[in-house]
Each structure stands twice: as structure tokens, then as C-alpha cells.
Amino acid sequence: MAELERHDNRLGIWGWLGGGRWGVERYAYILHRLTGLGILLYFLMHIVVTSLRARGIYLWVEGGFFHRPIFKLGEFLVFAAFAYHALNGVRLVLVELGFAVGRPIDPVYPYKTSLNVQRPLLIAMMILAAIFLAAGGYEFLGLAK
Amino acid sequence: MPESAKTVREISFHVTRYNPENDRAPYIKTYTVPVHEGMTVLDGLHYIKENLDPSLAWRYSCRMGVCGSCGMLLNGHPTLACNTQILHIANADLTVAPLPNFEIIRDLVPDLAIMFDKHRSLKPYVVRTDEAEINDPAGEFYQSPEDLEAYLQYTYCIKCACCMAACPTLATDARYLGPMPLAAAQRYNEDTRDDGRRERNRQTGRAYGAFRCHYAGECSRACPKGVDPAKAIQHLKRRLVLDYLHLSRRKKPCAKLHGPGQGKPLPNIPAAPAKTA
Ligand code: HEM
Ligand code: SF4
Ligand code: SF4
Ligand code: FES
Numbered sequence: 213m214a215e216l217e218r219h220d221n222r223l224g225i226w227g228w229l230g231g232g233r234w235g236v237e238r239y240a241y242i243l244h245r246l247t248g249l250g251i252l253l254y255f256l257m258h259i260v261v262t263s264l265r266a267r268g269i270y271l272w273v274e275g276g277f278f279h280r281p282i283f284k285l286g287e288f289l290v291f292a293a294f295a296y297h298a299l300n301g302v303r304l305v306l307v308e309l310g311f312a313v314g315r316p317i318d319p320v321y322p323y324k325t326s327l328n329v330q331r332p333l334l335i336a337m338m339i340l341a342a343i344f345l346a347a348g349g350y351e352f353l354g355l356a357k
Numbered sequence: 358m359p360e361s362a363k364t365v366r367e368i369s370f371h372v373t374r375y376n377p378e379n380d381r382a383p384y385i386k387t388y389t390v391p392v393h394e395g396m397t398v399l400d401g402l403h404y405i406k407e408n409l410d411p412s413l414a415w416r417y418s419c420r421m422g423v424c425g426s427c428g429m430l431l432n433g434h435p436t437l438a439c440n441t442q443i444l445h446i447a448n449a450d451l452t453v454a455p456l457p458n459f460e461i462i463r464d465l466v467p468d469l470a471i472m473f474d475k476h477r478s479l480k481p482y483v484v485r486t487d488e489a490e491i492n493d494p495a496g497e498f499y500q501s502p503e504d505l506e507a508y509l510q511y512t513y514c515i516k517c518a519c520c521m522a523a524c525p526t527l528a529t530d531a532r533y534l535g536p537m538p539l540a541a542a543q544r545y546n547e548d549t550r551d552d553g554r555r556e557r558n559r560q561t562g563r564a565y566g567a568f569r570c571h572y573a574g575e576c577s578r579a580c581p582k583g584v585d586p587a588k589a590i591q592h593l594k595r596r597l598v599l600d601y602l603h604l605s606r607r608k609k610p611c612a613k614l615h616g617p618g619q620g621k622p623l624p625n626i627p628a629a630p631a632k633t634a
Contacts, residue, residue, distance in 0.1 A: 217377060218377055218461060218462065218468065219375055219377065219382060219383055219460060219461045221383075221455060221458065221459055221460060221467070222527075222529075222531065223457045223458060223528035223529075224528060224529060225529060226528070227525050227527075227529060228528060228529065234573075234575060234578070235578050237572065237574035238525070238573045238575055241571050241572070241573035241574075242525075245571075307572050308572055308591055308594050309591070309594065309595050310592040310594060310595030311595075313587075313588045313592070314588065315506075315507075316506060316508065316509065316510040316511065316547075316585075316589075318506075318509070319510055319585070320583070321583065325574070325577040325578070325580075325583070325585045325587070325588065326574075326577060326585055326587055326588035326591065327578065
């Protein structure tokens with residue numbers, strides 16, 4: 213019999229985003245990925261920009277290109293992404309080493325899963341992130357002056 | 358269908374249809390199903406097949422959440438058709454699609470072979486070196502209730518693949534072993550009768566193994582049996598790290614207790630009655 217062509221039903225990147233009916237850990241996961249890639253992108257641009265000094269171009273001095281107000285916001289976003297990524301990363305390190313997920317239990321309906329067990333840790337980390345963001349916003353957006 | 362069952366509402370079933378012999382891509386066909394109290398999605402599919410369209414194909418067997426055949430995507434959630442009340446999840450519309458992340462064989466039938474290949478590759482059975490004892494057992498292995506609890510939750514898995522359909526990692530990485538096979542590996546790793554963990558580590562510790570999991574937790578949210586594969590995988594990762602660093606205590610698999618009839622009964626337990634047949 214000839215091989216029939218099958219439909220490959222893989223979700224692709226759409227499967228990461230999941231379309232809005234998923235739990236909070238799914239959003240934490242996708243945000244972790246976006247912020248990780250974001251700071252990586254920043255890091256690369258940072259190397260390029262600072263290496264320009266070898267050609268005598270200093271974009272970050274007083275009155276330079278990077279003193280436009282939009283870069284204040286950009287700086288804050290990098291800080292915010294880093295704060296979220298680092299704090300959520302601490303949760304992931306703990307969880308993925310088997311801490312804070314609980315021992316195996318007897319599954320009794322309605323099921324409680326390891327997600328419920330680690331949720332307080334997630335909430336604590338997000339509160340910490342909010343505090344960092346508030347403090348960072350105060351500092352970066354020039355409110356401290 | 359009992360006479361007394363009154364139709365509560367008509368629900369539009371938007372069902373994914375696909376016949377690889379004729380169709381280039383899956384498409385959606387809508388059927389109107391009169392739904393009564395207590396009707397499961399599986400019942401609804403039967404109604405369609407009996408009354409509206411005999412060509413509809415799907416998998417099922419036990420119709421009671423035991424066989425793991427009827428996993429499908431209901432309103433976007435991977436779950437069991439036989440274990441889902443239509444009126445609990447649908448007001449007027451219900452989408453029924455095959456589990457994603459698997460090729461479609463036809464209509465609502467996913468090809469799960471790739472999952473079972475991964476499952477098999479992790480040796481999902483008790484592995485021991487004393488083969489003679491396995492093939493011709495002369496006694497029982499001792500296992501305490503606490504030993505049992507270390508893996509019992511993971512034994513409830515019915516291989517329905519709902520977790521595999523929910524997993525975002527599998528959505529982009531076909532080689533990832535996935536929640537069901539990894540949870541099965543952890544189930545045997547933690548079994549005190551087993552001596553195969555280090556063998557399984559060679560697979561579960563690979564790039565496409567446990568560390569591909571990012572704890573999005575979707576598998577545990579989707580699992581209709583409360584198996585919590587995400588928990589199993591995180592404990593599996595911990596064990597992999599400890600094994601890699603040579604920090605695990607080396608435990609011998611549990612010993613044989615005694616042969617049939619050789620045990621010493623406790624004094625307060627009466628003797629079994631004589632055999633009657
Ligand atoms: C204190 C600092 C940091 C901590 C605690 C941290 C923690 C983590 C952890 C635990 C993961 C794995 C998450 C998972 O399993 O899904 C991860 C992924 C990642 N991190 Fe970080 N990280 C930090 C800083 C950074 C920095 C500075 C960068 C960029 C230069 C970065 C870029 C990434 C990227 C691209 C990923 C992959 C994301 C993914 O696969 O979804 N991280 N981080
Ligand atoms: S772990 Fe749960 S969702 Fe996954 S195959 Fe087993 S029973 Fe199905
Ligand atoms: S916890 Fe791991 S295995 Fe489960 S859905 Fe998320 S990435 Fe997949
Ligand atoms: S028909 Fe067996 S699990 Fe649904």
C-alpha cells in the first residue's frame with residue numbers, strides 16, 4: 213500500500229503561547245523566555261555600542277545619542293526584564309531541582325498538583341519583582357531627583 | 358439512550374474532519390446534537406455517527422476514563438471525551454479536534470505511535486540483574502507502603518496523551534521525550550524493586566530528555582487522572598543531577614522476602630480456611 217500523506221498537527225510556536233486558556237505558570241514560562249531573549253539582545257547591542265569607543269564614538273556621554281528620553285524607558289524595560297527573569301529564574305531553579313513541588317500523593321478529584329504546591333513561591337517572587345520594579349521605576353525614570 | 362432523557366439544549370459540534378485519501382488539509386464540519394443531562398462528549402460523537410454522519414472516526418473503548426483511548430481537544434483543552442459532560446463545557450458551541458502534536462491518521466484519530474516509541478525507549482518495566490528470579494520467581498519482593506507511595510501516583514497514568522498535546526515544548530520539539538514517558542521513567546526509577554535507573558538516565562539525561570521541560574506545568578493541568586507528570590519530571594531532574602554528581606546513595610533493589618507458604622504468619626492472624634475447590 214502506498215504511504216498516505218499525513219497531516220502534521222504540531223502546534224509550533226503557537227503552542228508556546230497557548231491562546232489564553234492556560235494557567236499562570238504558562239504565562240510565567242513564556243514571559244521568562246521573552247525576557248531571557250530580550251536581555252540577551254540587550255547584551256549583544258551593549259557590546260556593539262561600547263565597542264564603538266575603539267573608533268572614538270561615545271554615544272552615552274552627556275548630550276549623546278543615548279540621552280534621549282526614550283532610552284530612559286528602554287533602560288527601565290531592561291531592568292524590569294532582568295528583575296522578572298532573575299526572580300522567576302530562582303523559582304525555576306528550586307522547582308526544577310524537585311524542591312517546592314511536593315511528594316507524590318494519592319490523586320483524589322478535584323486534583324491538586326505540584327502547580328498548587330509551588331504557587332506560593334511564584335506569588336512571593338512576583339511580589340518581590342513588583343517591589344524591584346517600583347524601586348527601579350523611581351530610580352530610572354528620574355523620579356528620584 | 359433512556360426514554361426519560363429530555364433534550365436540554367441543542368449544541369453545535371464543530372468537529373475536525375480529515376481523510377488523507379481525499380483531503381489535503383483538515384477542515385471543520387458542524388453537526389447539531391440534541392444534548393440531554395448526563396451526556397458526555399463521547400455520547401455526542403456516537404449520536405453524530407448513528408444519526409448524522411457514519412463516516413466520522415475516533416478512538417474509544419472503555420467509555421469510563423480507564424483505557425486512555427478517547428483523548429481529544431475539547432474547546433481547546435486536551436482531555437477525555439468520555440469523562441467530559443457536554444453541558445459542563447458548552448453553552449451553544451463545542452469544538453472537537455484531534456490531539457495536537459501528533460500526526461492525524463483520520464478525523465479525530467491521532468497517531469500515538471511516536472509517543473509509545475519514546476515510552477518503550479525508557480524501559481517502562483522493572484529492570485533487574487537477577488534475571489532468573491524475574492523469569493521464575495521463587496518469592497515475593499518486599500515493599501513497604503511508604504516505598505509504594507514514592508511512585509504510586511504515577512502508576513495511574515492511562516497513556517491518553519493529553520499531557521503530550523498540552524506540552525509547549527513538544528509543540529516545537531518533536532524529539533522531546535515528553536511528560537508521559539518521563540513520568541513513566543520516574544515511576545520505575547522510584548520503584549524499590551527496580552535496578553534500571555542508571556540505564557534510563559542515559560536517555561532521560563540527554564538533551565531531548567527531562568531538562569527540555571521548562572515547568573510550564575500544562576501536562577499536570579491537563580492530566581485527567583491526576584498523575585502530575587510535571588512533578589515526576591522535576592523529581593527526575595533532581596535525581597539526574599544527584600546521579601551526575603555521584604551524590605545519590607547507592608541502593609540495592611529490594612530483596613526477595615520468601616517463597617509462597619514459607620512466611621511466618623503473625624500470631625493474631627487466623628489460618629486460612631481449607632480449600633473448597
Ligand atoms: C540572576 C540572573 C539569572 C537567573 C537566576 C536566570 C535563570 C534562568 C533559568 C533558571 C533559566 C531556565 C528556565 C527554564 O527552565 O525554562 C533561564 C533561561 C534563560 N535565560 Fe536566564 N537567568 C538569569 C540571567 C540571564 C541573563 C543575564 C540572560 C541574557 C543575557 C539570560 C537569558 C536566558 C535565556 C535566553 C534563557 C532561555 C529561555 C528559555 O529557554 O525559555 N538569563 N534563566
Ligand atoms: S500522564 Fe495523565 S495526561 Fe499524560 S498520558 Fe498519563 S494519564 Fe494521560
Ligand atoms: S511541565 Fe514540562 S513536560 Fe509538562 S507541559 Fe511543561 S514543559 Fe511539558
Ligand atoms: S473511552 Fe476509555 S478513556 Fe475514554
